[in-house]
Amino acid sequence: MDFTQFCHSDEGKGERIKTDVRRGWPGCGPRAGIPGCHWFIGTSGTLPREERRAFEDRAAAHARAEVRRRGWWPATLPYWLDDDLAILAEKQALTHAARAQAAINSGATS
Incomplete structure (x- = not known):
């Protein structure tokens, strides 16, 4: 049960x-x-x-x-606003991390 x-x-x-x-x-x-x-x-x-x-x-x-x-x-x-903000922040952090990794992989410096 x-x-x-x-x-x-x-x-x-x-x-x-x-x-x-x-x-x-x-x-x-x-x-x-x-x-x-x-x-x-x-x-x-x-x-x-x-x-x-x-x-x-x-x-x-x-x-x-x-x-x-x-x-x-x-x-x-409607979605809960705090959830949408957290999802957006997580996506932005992942995008930033992916760009940083791509720069490292290409040998570029920031």
Whole structure:
């Protein structure tokens, strides 16, 4: 049996108010007396707020990247701006690295 459940990030929400689904992440849900990581991260109070938010940001970014990689992103749902900026920065860094390597390979100096 699968115990994965969708977890909404806690930042910016209140009782019965959910955050944007693009800020969610997959977590393990409750089963047979085990509360699961969804409870541990969001409800237990074990993680300090800043640590919890940092985890949720990383987990949500990873989930968004995986959904995009698999081609599952809904056509009508805009991408998350921070993801697009990170992808652009990574492409620019790779382009710069490729140009630098080409210059080294050709014996050119900068």
